[in-house]
Amino acid sequence: MSLAEPSVVLQPQDRKDRILDAAERCFARTGFHKATMQDVATECGMSPGNLYRYFASKDDVVAGMTERDRERFMADMVHLNAAPDPRATFEALGRRHLVEEPREKTVLMMELWAEGARNPRIGDICRLMDSEVHAILTAFVVHWRTTDGIKAATPAAEVALLMLILSDGIYRRRANCATFDAEAAFGLIYPVVLQAIGVQGMSVSEVI
Amino acid sequence: MSLAEPSVVLQPQDRKDRILDAAERCFARTGFHKATMQDVATECGMSPGNLYRYFASKDDVVAGMTERDRERFMADMVHLNAAPDPRATFEALGRRHLVEEPREKTVLMMELWAEGARNPRIGDICRLMDSEVHAILTAFVVHWRTTDGIKAATPAAEVALLMLILSDGIYRRRANCATFDAEAAFGLIYPVVLQAIGVQGMSVSEVI
Protein backbone atom coordinates (compact mmCIF):
# COMPACT_ATOMS: atom_id res chain seq x y z
CA MET A 1 0.00 0.00 0.00
CA SER A 2 2.96 2.25 0.47
CA LEU A 3 3.19 2.58 -3.29
CA ALA A 4 -0.51 3.12 -3.88
CA GLU A 5 -1.46 6.63 -4.78
CA PRO A 6 -4.50 8.19 -3.13
CA SER A 7 -6.61 9.40 -6.00
CA VAL A 8 -7.37 12.73 -4.37
CA VAL A 9 -3.79 13.77 -3.94
CA LEU A 10 -2.26 15.31 -7.00
CA GLN A 11 1.07 14.00 -8.12
CA PRO A 12 3.79 16.46 -9.14
CA GLN A 13 3.16 15.75 -12.84
CA ASP A 14 -0.53 16.48 -12.36
CA ARG A 15 0.30 19.76 -10.72
CA LYS A 16 2.65 20.65 -13.52
CA ASP A 17 -0.09 19.86 -15.99
CA ARG A 18 -2.53 21.94 -14.05
CA ILE A 19 -0.12 24.87 -14.11
CA LEU A 20 0.44 24.43 -17.82
CA ASP A 21 -3.32 24.33 -18.42
CA ALA A 22 -3.66 27.63 -16.61
CA ALA A 23 -0.65 29.05 -18.44
CA GLU A 24 -2.19 28.08 -21.77
CA ARG A 25 -5.32 30.00 -20.98
CA CYS A 26 -3.38 33.04 -19.82
CA PHE A 27 -1.00 32.98 -22.76
CA ALA A 28 -3.81 32.64 -25.27
CA ARG A 29 -5.54 35.59 -23.63
CA THR A 30 -2.69 38.06 -23.33
CA GLY A 31 0.42 36.49 -24.85
CA PHE A 32 3.58 35.08 -23.34
CA HIS A 33 5.07 38.39 -22.42
CA LYS A 34 2.08 40.30 -21.18
CA ALA A 35 0.78 37.44 -19.07
CA THR A 36 2.28 37.57 -15.59
CA MET A 37 3.16 34.79 -13.21
CA GLN A 38 0.50 36.33 -10.96
CA ASP A 39 -2.04 35.74 -13.71
CA VAL A 40 -1.01 32.13 -14.11
CA ALA A 41 -1.06 31.59 -10.36
CA THR A 42 -4.52 33.09 -10.02
CA GLU A 43 -5.77 31.10 -12.99
CA CYS A 44 -4.83 27.82 -11.34
CA GLY A 45 -5.69 28.89 -7.81
CA MET A 46 -2.16 28.95 -6.50
CA SER A 47 0.17 31.51 -5.08
CA PRO A 48 2.80 32.92 -7.40
CA GLY A 49 5.68 31.69 -5.28
CA ASN A 50 4.41 28.15 -5.38
CA LEU A 51 4.76 27.99 -9.15
CA TYR A 52 8.49 28.02 -8.65
CA ARG A 53 8.31 24.67 -6.93
CA TYR A 54 7.40 23.19 -10.30
CA PHE A 55 9.08 25.44 -12.85
CA ALA A 56 12.42 27.14 -12.48
CA SER A 57 11.35 30.26 -14.35
CA LYS A 58 8.68 31.78 -16.55
CA ASP A 59 10.68 30.74 -19.59
CA ASP A 60 10.52 27.20 -18.29
CA VAL A 61 6.75 27.39 -18.20
CA VAL A 62 6.66 28.55 -21.82
CA ALA A 63 9.07 25.85 -22.92
CA GLY A 64 7.20 23.24 -20.90
CA MET A 65 3.94 24.18 -22.52
CA THR A 66 5.47 24.10 -25.99
CA GLU A 67 7.03 20.72 -25.39
CA ARG A 68 3.79 19.29 -24.02
CA ASP A 69 1.93 20.53 -27.07
CA ARG A 70 4.45 18.89 -29.31
CA GLU A 71 4.15 15.56 -27.51
CA ARG A 72 0.38 15.62 -27.57
CA PHE A 73 0.25 16.49 -31.21
CA MET A 74 2.67 13.75 -32.13
CA ALA A 75 0.63 11.27 -30.11
CA ASP A 76 -2.37 12.17 -32.25
CA MET A 77 -0.37 11.97 -35.47
CA VAL A 78 0.80 8.41 -35.08
CA HIS A 79 -2.76 7.27 -35.75
CA LEU A 80 -1.88 7.77 -39.40
CA ASN A 81 0.65 4.97 -39.30
CA ALA A 82 -0.71 1.96 -41.09
CA ALA A 83 -4.25 3.29 -41.14
CA PRO A 84 -6.42 0.68 -42.86
CA ASP A 85 -8.55 3.38 -44.50
CA PRO A 86 -6.10 6.18 -45.31
CA ARG A 87 -8.62 8.59 -46.72
CA ALA A 88 -11.09 8.41 -43.85
CA THR A 89 -8.36 8.56 -41.25
CA PHE A 90 -6.74 11.51 -42.94
CA GLU A 91 -9.93 13.45 -43.34
CA ALA A 92 -10.86 12.87 -39.71
CA LEU A 93 -7.45 14.02 -38.55
CA GLY A 94 -7.55 17.08 -40.74
CA ARG A 95 -10.98 18.06 -39.58
CA ARG A 96 -10.12 17.48 -35.95
CA HIS A 97 -6.97 19.54 -36.24
CA LEU A 98 -8.13 22.35 -38.49
CA VAL A 99 -11.83 22.75 -37.80
CA GLU A 100 -12.72 21.31 -34.42
CA GLU A 101 -9.74 22.58 -32.49
CA PRO A 102 -10.89 25.60 -30.45
CA ARG A 103 -9.74 28.96 -31.71
CA GLU A 104 -7.71 29.57 -28.55
CA LYS A 105 -5.34 26.85 -29.71
CA THR A 106 -4.70 28.72 -32.92
CA VAL A 107 -4.06 31.96 -31.05
CA LEU A 108 -1.57 30.15 -28.87
CA MET A 109 0.08 28.83 -31.99
CA MET A 110 0.63 32.39 -33.24
CA GLU A 111 2.40 33.12 -29.97
CA LEU A 112 4.48 30.03 -30.45
CA TRP A 113 5.43 30.93 -33.98
CA ALA A 114 6.41 34.44 -32.99
CA GLU A 115 8.40 33.24 -30.01
CA GLY A 116 9.94 30.38 -31.95
CA ALA A 117 11.18 32.74 -34.63
CA ARG A 118 13.34 34.57 -32.08
CA ASN A 119 13.84 32.34 -29.08
CA PRO A 120 16.15 29.43 -29.99
CA ARG A 121 14.84 27.20 -27.24
CA ILE A 122 11.27 27.49 -28.50
CA GLY A 123 12.42 27.53 -32.11
CA ASP A 124 14.12 24.19 -31.63
CA ILE A 125 10.95 22.59 -30.30
CA CYS A 126 8.95 24.02 -33.20
CA ARG A 127 11.43 22.79 -35.77
CA LEU A 128 11.52 19.37 -34.14
CA MET A 129 7.75 19.15 -34.31
CA ASP A 130 7.78 20.28 -37.93
CA SER A 131 10.29 17.70 -39.00
CA GLU A 132 8.53 14.93 -37.09
CA VAL A 133 5.16 15.80 -38.56
CA HIS A 134 6.66 16.12 -42.00
CA ALA A 135 8.22 12.69 -41.70
CA ILE A 136 4.99 11.11 -40.56
CA LEU A 137 2.97 12.75 -43.31
CA THR A 138 5.51 11.74 -45.94
CA ALA A 139 5.36 8.15 -44.80
CA PHE A 140 1.60 8.36 -44.76
CA VAL A 141 1.40 9.59 -48.35
CA VAL A 142 3.60 6.70 -49.42
CA HIS A 143 1.39 4.33 -47.44
CA TRP A 144 -1.78 5.76 -48.97
CA ARG A 145 -0.41 5.59 -52.50
CA THR A 146 0.69 2.02 -51.95
CA THR A 147 -2.63 1.00 -50.47
CA ASP A 148 -4.63 2.50 -53.32
CA GLY A 149 -2.13 1.70 -56.04
CA ILE A 150 -1.65 5.34 -56.95
CA LYS A 151 1.17 6.45 -59.19
CA ALA A 152 1.68 10.19 -59.03
CA ALA A 153 4.46 12.55 -59.99
CA THR A 154 4.71 14.82 -56.96
CA PRO A 155 7.14 13.32 -54.44
CA ALA A 156 5.54 12.35 -51.15
CA ALA A 157 7.79 14.73 -49.22
CA GLU A 158 6.53 17.64 -51.29
CA VAL A 159 2.93 16.63 -50.81
CA ALA A 160 3.58 16.52 -47.07
CA LEU A 161 5.08 20.00 -47.22
CA LEU A 162 2.03 21.25 -49.07
CA MET A 163 -0.17 19.84 -46.32
CA LEU A 164 1.86 21.63 -43.67
CA ILE A 165 1.77 24.91 -45.53
CA LEU A 166 -1.99 24.72 -45.98
CA SER A 167 -2.54 23.79 -42.34
CA ASP A 168 -0.47 26.70 -41.12
CA GLY A 169 -2.36 29.06 -43.41
CA ILE A 170 -5.68 27.95 -42.01
CA TYR A 171 -4.44 28.19 -38.44
CA ARG A 172 -3.32 31.73 -38.98
CA ARG A 173 -6.64 32.84 -40.46
CA ARG A 174 -8.61 31.22 -37.69
CA ALA A 175 -6.47 33.01 -35.13
CA ASN A 176 -6.88 36.44 -36.61
CA CYS A 177 -10.52 36.25 -37.60
CA ALA A 178 -12.92 34.84 -35.04
CA THR A 179 -15.63 34.46 -37.67
CA PHE A 180 -13.46 32.68 -40.21
CA ASP A 181 -15.29 29.68 -41.66
CA ALA A 182 -12.80 26.88 -41.04
CA GLU A 183 -15.17 24.23 -42.37
CA ALA A 184 -15.45 26.01 -45.71
CA ALA A 185 -11.71 26.50 -45.86
CA PHE A 186 -11.21 22.83 -45.15
CA GLY A 187 -13.57 22.04 -48.00
CA LEU A 188 -11.45 24.26 -50.18
CA ILE A 189 -8.04 22.81 -49.41
CA TYR A 190 -8.98 19.17 -48.99
CA PRO A 191 -9.44 18.52 -52.72
CA VAL A 192 -6.19 20.34 -53.41
CA VAL A 193 -4.41 17.89 -51.15
CA LEU A 194 -6.18 14.88 -52.66
CA GLN A 195 -5.14 16.10 -56.07
CA ALA A 196 -1.52 16.36 -54.99
CA ILE A 197 -1.60 12.89 -53.51
CA GLY A 198 -3.01 11.68 -56.78
CA VAL A 199 -6.30 10.24 -55.58
CA GLN A 200 -8.34 9.33 -58.67
CA GLY A 201 -6.49 12.01 -60.59
CA MET A 202 -9.43 14.24 -59.74
CA SER A 203 -9.42 17.93 -60.57
CA VAL A 204 -10.31 20.57 -58.03
CA SER A 205 -13.59 21.32 -59.73
CA GLU A 206 -14.67 17.69 -59.76
CA VAL A 207 -14.33 17.36 -56.03
CA ILE A 208 -16.02 20.56 -55.02
CA MET B 1 12.22 82.13 -49.78
CA SER B 2 11.04 82.30 -46.23
CA LEU B 3 8.89 79.26 -46.93
CA ALA B 4 11.61 77.25 -48.63
CA GLU B 5 12.64 74.18 -46.71
CA PRO B 6 16.33 73.35 -46.40
CA SER B 7 16.70 69.86 -47.84
CA VAL B 8 18.90 68.69 -44.99
CA VAL B 9 16.23 69.15 -42.37
CA LEU B 10 14.02 66.13 -41.88
CA GLN B 11 10.30 66.63 -42.02
CA PRO B 12 8.14 65.16 -39.29
CA GLN B 13 6.97 62.34 -41.55
CA ASP B 14 10.55 61.45 -42.34
CA ARG B 15 11.35 61.27 -38.66
CA LYS B 16 8.34 59.09 -38.04
CA ASP B 17 9.48 56.81 -40.82
CA ARG B 18 12.96 56.72 -39.42
CA ILE B 19 11.60 55.73 -36.03
CA LEU B 20 9.41 53.06 -37.56
CA ASP B 21 12.38 51.69 -39.49
CA ALA B 22 14.30 51.38 -36.25
CA ALA B 23 11.28 49.89 -34.50
CA GLU B 24 10.92 47.27 -37.24
CA ARG B 25 14.48 46.15 -36.71
CA CYS B 26 14.08 46.01 -32.94
CA PHE B 27 10.75 44.24 -33.08
CA ALA B 28 12.01 41.65 -35.54
CA ARG B 29 14.98 41.04 -33.25
CA THR B 30 13.27 40.72 -29.88
CA GLY B 31 9.53 41.06 -30.39
CA PHE B 32 7.07 43.83 -29.60
CA HIS B 33 7.03 43.25 -25.90
CA LYS B 34 10.64 42.52 -25.17
CA ALA B 35 11.94 45.41 -27.24
CA THR B 36 12.13 48.57 -25.14
CA MET B 37 11.67 52.16 -26.14
CA GLN B 38 15.33 52.58 -25.19
CA ASP B 39 16.20 49.97 -27.80
CA VAL B 40 14.21 51.75 -30.46
CA ALA B 41 15.70 55.10 -29.49
CA THR B 42 19.24 53.75 -29.60
CA GLU B 43 18.58 52.04 -32.91
CA CYS B 44 17.62 55.31 -34.57
CA GLY B 45 20.12 57.43 -32.68
CA MET B 46 17.60 59.37 -30.64
CA SER B 47 16.82 59.75 -27.00
CA PRO B 48 13.91 57.80 -25.60
CA GLY B 49 12.00 60.90 -24.63
CA ASN B 50 12.13 62.27 -28.11
CA LEU B 51 10.19 59.33 -29.48
CA TYR B 52 7.19 60.68 -27.65
CA ARG B 53 7.17 63.75 -29.85
CA TYR B 54 6.15 61.54 -32.72
CA PHE B 55 4.21 58.73 -31.09
CA ALA B 56 1.94 58.97 -28.10
CA SER B 57 2.91 55.58 -26.71
CA LYS B 58 4.70 52.37 -27.45
CA ASP B 59 1.40 50.92 -28.63
CA ASP B 60 1.19 53.76 -31.10
CA VAL B 61 4.54 52.80 -32.52
CA VAL B 62 3.37 49.23 -33.01
CA ALA B 63 0.13 50.34 -34.61
CA GLY B 64 1.94 52.87 -36.77
CA MET B 65 4.30 50.22 -38.04
CA THR B 66 1.47 47.83 -38.78
CA GLU B 67 -0.49 50.47 -40.61
CA ARG B 68 2.53 51.50 -42.67
CA ASP B 69 3.14 47.89 -43.63
CA ARG B 70 -0.44 47.55 -44.73
CA GLU B 71 -0.27 50.67 -46.89
CA ARG B 72 2.98 49.63 -48.50
CA PHE B 73 1.72 46.17 -49.23
CA MET B 74 -1.46 47.48 -50.76
CA ALA B 75 0.53 49.88 -52.91
CA ASP B 76 2.41 46.89 -54.29
CA MET B 77 -0.77 44.88 -54.80
CA VAL B 78 -2.53 47.34 -57.06
CA HIS B 79 -0.06 46.48 -59.82
CA LEU B 80 -2.28 43.48 -60.40
CA ASN B 81 -5.14 45.65 -61.54
CA ALA B 82 -5.54 45.41 -65.26
CA ALA B 83 -2.16 43.78 -65.74
CA PRO B 84 -1.71 43.17 -69.47
CA ASP B 85 0.11 39.89 -68.84
CA PRO B 86 -1.63 38.40 -65.79
CA ARG B 87 0.57 35.35 -65.45
CA ALA B 88 3.90 37.14 -65.59
CA THR B 89 2.70 39.89 -63.28
CA PHE B 90 1.33 37.40 -60.82
CA GLU B 91 4.42 35.25 -60.76
CA ALA B 92 6.67 38.27 -60.25
CA LEU B 93 4.52 39.51 -57.40
CA GLY B 94 4.46 36.09 -55.78
CA ARG B 95 8.18 35.65 -56.04
CA ARG B 96 8.86 39.13 -54.74
CA HIS B 97 6.53 38.65 -51.82
CA LEU B 98 7.29 35.05 -50.87
CA VAL B 99 10.88 34.46 -51.89
CA GLU B 100 12.75 37.73 -52.16
CA GLU B 101 11.35 39.42 -49.08
CA PRO B 102 14.02 39.22 -46.35
CA ARG B 103 13.36 36.76 -43.58
CA GLU B 104 13.13 39.56 -41.01
CA LYS B 105 9.89 40.60 -42.63
CA THR B 106 8.41 37.19 -42.05
CA VAL B 107 9.52 37.21 -38.43
CA LEU B 108 7.86 40.56 -38.00
CA MET B 109 4.73 39.11 -39.53
CA MET B 110 4.62 36.39 -36.86
CA GLU B 111 4.71 39.14 -34.25
CA LEU B 112 1.90 40.88 -36.05
CA TRP B 113 -0.23 37.76 -36.25
CA ALA B 114 0.27 37.01 -32.58
CA GLU B 115 -0.46 40.57 -31.56
CA GLY B 116 -3.38 40.86 -33.97
CA ALA B 117 -4.99 37.76 -32.52
CA ARG B 118 -5.28 39.46 -29.11
CA ASN B 119 -5.00 43.20 -29.57
CA PRO B 120 -8.13 44.53 -31.29
CA ARG B 121 -6.38 47.60 -32.62
CA ILE B 122 -3.77 45.51 -34.42
CA GLY B 123 -6.31 42.84 -35.27
CA ASP B 124 -8.44 45.40 -37.07
CA ILE B 125 -5.54 46.49 -39.25
CA CYS B 126 -4.69 42.88 -40.06
CA ARG B 127 -8.27 42.07 -40.96
CA LEU B 128 -8.53 45.19 -43.08
CA MET B 129 -5.41 44.19 -44.96
CA ASP B 130 -6.72 40.66 -45.41
CA SER B 131 -10.02 41.79 -46.83
CA GLU B 132 -8.40 44.31 -49.13
CA VAL B 133 -5.90 41.80 -50.45
CA HIS B 134 -8.61 39.21 -50.84
CA ALA B 135 -10.73 41.64 -52.85
CA ILE B 136 -7.84 42.56 -55.13
CA LEU B 137 -6.88 38.95 -55.70
CA THR B 138 -10.48 37.98 -56.42
CA ALA B 139 -10.79 40.73 -59.00
CA PHE B 140 -7.45 39.69 -60.44
CA VAL B 141 -8.53 36.08 -60.89
CA VAL B 142 -11.64 37.26 -62.70
CA HIS B 143 -9.50 39.55 -64.84
CA TRP B 144 -7.06 36.74 -65.63
CA ARG B 145 -9.79 34.31 -66.53
CA THR B 146 -11.44 36.89 -68.75
CA THR B 147 -8.18 37.78 -70.47
CA ASP B 148 -7.31 34.16 -71.20
CA GLY B 149 -10.86 33.01 -71.81
CA ILE B 150 -10.73 30.48 -68.96
CA LYS B 151 -13.84 28.80 -67.68
CA ALA B 152 -13.26 27.14 -64.32
CA ALA B 153 -15.45 25.82 -61.56
CA THR B 154 -13.77 27.19 -58.46
CA PRO B 155 -15.17 30.65 -57.66
CA ALA B 156 -12.61 33.44 -57.90
CA ALA B 157 -13.09 34.35 -54.25
CA GLU B 158 -12.16 30.82 -53.21
CA VAL B 159 -9.10 30.81 -55.41
CA ALA B 160 -8.05 34.08 -53.79
CA LEU B 161 -8.52 32.55 -50.35
CA LEU B 162 -6.37 29.61 -51.36
CA MET B 163 -3.64 32.01 -52.43
CA LEU B 164 -3.77 33.76 -49.08
CA ILE B 165 -3.66 30.52 -47.14
CA LEU B 166 -0.67 29.30 -49.11
CA SER B 167 1.16 32.61 -48.72
CA ASP B 168 0.68 32.61 -44.98
CA GLY B 169 1.91 29.05 -44.75
CA ILE B 170 5.10 29.91 -46.57
CA TYR B 171 5.65 33.00 -44.48
CA ARG B 172 5.37 31.02 -41.30
CA ARG B 173 7.88 28.40 -42.41
CA ARG B 174 10.36 30.99 -43.53
CA ALA B 175 10.08 32.70 -40.16
CA ASN B 176 10.68 29.61 -38.12
CA CYS B 177 13.35 27.96 -40.22
CA ALA B 178 16.16 30.17 -41.46
CA THR B 179 17.24 27.53 -43.95
CA PHE B 180 13.80 26.94 -45.41
CA ASP B 181 13.97 26.84 -49.21
CA ALA B 182 11.39 29.43 -50.18
CA GLU B 183 12.16 29.10 -53.87
CA ALA B 184 11.41 25.39 -53.82
CA ALA B 185 8.22 25.98 -51.84
CA PHE B 186 7.16 28.59 -54.35
CA GLY B 187 7.75 26.07 -57.11
CA LEU B 188 5.55 23.69 -55.19
CA ILE B 189 2.57 25.95 -54.59
CA TYR B 190 2.62 27.93 -57.82
CA PRO B 191 1.22 25.11 -59.98
CA VAL B 192 -1.41 24.44 -57.34
CA VAL B 193 -2.60 28.00 -57.70
CA LEU B 194 -2.50 27.88 -61.50
CA GLN B 195 -4.56 24.73 -61.36
CA ALA B 196 -7.15 26.40 -59.16
CA ILE B 197 -7.33 29.38 -61.46
CA GLY B 198 -7.85 26.99 -64.33
CA VAL B 199 -4.84 27.86 -66.45
CA GLN B 200 -4.65 25.27 -69.25
CA GLY B 201 -6.33 22.79 -66.95
CA MET B 202 -2.85 21.58 -66.09
CA SER B 203 -2.27 19.02 -63.38
CA VAL B 204 0.29 19.48 -60.64
CA SER B 205 2.54 16.83 -62.11
CA GLU B 206 2.54 18.40 -65.55
CA VAL B 207 3.79 21.72 -64.27
CA ILE B 208 6.51 20.47 -61.98
Place this chain on the structure above:
DNA sequence: TCATTGAGAATGGACGTTCATTCTCTTTCT
Protein backbone atom coordinates in the same frame (compact mmCIF):
# COMPACT_ATOMS: atom_id res chain seq x y z
C1' DT C 1 28.91 90.97 -41.36
C1' DC C 2 28.01 89.34 -37.00
C1' DA C 3 25.96 89.22 -32.41
C1' DT C 4 21.07 88.34 -30.61
C1' DT C 5 16.93 85.94 -30.27
C1' DG C 6 13.42 82.60 -30.39
C1' DA C 7 11.32 78.26 -31.40
C1' DG C 8 11.38 73.69 -32.13
C1' DA C 9 14.18 69.41 -31.55
C1' DA C 10 16.60 66.58 -28.63
C1' DT C 11 18.60 64.99 -24.31
C1' DG C 12 18.92 62.10 -20.40
C1' DG C 13 17.76 61.47 -15.83
C1' DA C 14 13.69 60.82 -12.60
C1' DC C 15 9.26 58.82 -11.34
C1' DG C 16 6.00 55.47 -10.54
C1' DT C 17 4.58 51.11 -11.69
C1' DT C 18 4.91 46.39 -12.79
C1' DC C 19 6.70 42.00 -12.49
C1' DA C 20 9.73 37.86 -11.92
C1' DT C 21 11.68 35.91 -8.23
C1' DT C 22 12.76 35.02 -3.30
C1' DC C 23 11.81 34.56 1.54
C1' DT C 24 9.39 33.39 5.57
C1' DC C 25 5.79 31.60 7.89
C1' DT C 26 1.64 28.44 8.03
C1' DT C 27 -1.03 24.45 6.87
C1' DT C 28 -1.50 19.76 5.67
C1' DC C 29 -0.42 15.36 5.33
C1' DT C 30 1.79 10.69 7.07
Place this chain on the structure above:
DNA sequence: AGAAAGAGAATGAACGTCCATTCTCAATGA
Protein backbone atom coordinates in the same frame (compact mmCIF):
# COMPACT_ATOMS: atom_id res chain seq x y z
C1' DA D 1 7.12 15.19 14.82
C1' DG D 2 8.80 16.08 10.45
C1' DA D 3 8.54 16.74 5.63
C1' DA D 4 6.13 18.50 1.80
C1' DA D 5 3.15 21.99 -0.10
C1' DG D 6 1.27 26.36 -0.10
C1' DA D 7 0.39 31.28 0.87
C1' DG D 8 1.46 35.76 0.33
C1' DA D 9 4.36 39.63 1.53
C1' DA D 10 8.92 41.54 0.26
C1' DT D 11 12.60 42.61 -2.97
C1' DG D 12 14.96 44.54 -6.54
C1' DA D 13 15.40 45.34 -11.19
C1' DA D 14 13.41 46.84 -15.54
C1' DC D 15 10.60 49.64 -18.17
C1' DG D 16 7.25 53.10 -20.12
C1' DT D 17 6.57 57.70 -19.69
C1' DC D 18 7.41 62.45 -18.49
C1' DC D 19 9.81 66.74 -18.04
C1' DA D 20 13.30 70.31 -16.92
C1' DT D 21 17.03 71.60 -19.38
C1' DT D 22 20.19 72.06 -23.36
C1' DC D 23 21.18 72.37 -28.15
C1' DT D 24 20.67 73.94 -33.04
C1' DC D 25 20.08 77.04 -36.34
C1' DA D 26 17.33 80.10 -39.14
C1' DA D 27 15.57 84.77 -38.71
C1' DT D 28 16.45 89.39 -37.19
C1' DG D 29 18.57 93.81 -36.46
C1' DA D 30 22.32 97.13 -36.57
